[in-house]
Amino acid sequence: MLPQRVAQQSLRRLAVQQPLSLAKFASPAAVATGQYMQMRPTSSITNTSDPTKILAQQRLNRPVSPHLAIYRPQITWYGSALHRITGSVLSGGLYVFATAYLAAPLLGWHLESASIAAAFGALPVAAKFLFKFGVALPFTYHSFNGVRHLVWDLGKTLTNKQVIQTGWAVVGATVLSSLVLALL
Structure with a gap:
């Protein structure tokens, strides 16, 4: 055998x-x-004088990953992206204002509470509403979506249907509460 x-x-x-x-x-x-x-042979190409050109040519011949182009957008995608964006906007705004507040005495700026309140009070009503809505929208969205994530950490509302429902509930609560805060 x-x-x-x-x-x-x-x-x-x-x-x-x-x-x-x-x-x-x-x-x-x-x-x-x-x-x-x-x-x-180790290479299918006989002319290996410049390996960087060969690598660049191979990259051009590779297929492009379908990535986001073939999938239907979902509320979870937008919710995740907006949660990160609003967190970055809020923390970035805080850092910029805190830095300006600390540098104000050196630069001769007046960022005391009284001067900020007086400047805000001098704005037209529409500008006040837009400013307050612009600040309230990322804050309320990030807060409500953060609570949603904490509920997920408890193992609740994790089915597809519940995730979609809570995503739209966060959007609705965000818009409603932002309008209420902007009208105060």
């Missing part, structure tokens, strides 16, 4: 080889014992 397998392996290996010259041939015994190694 063993000699038959050795013969079959050597015949299969010889059949796979593509001999171009007599130097490429190996004896059946060398093939059967595994002492013969088939050699193949």
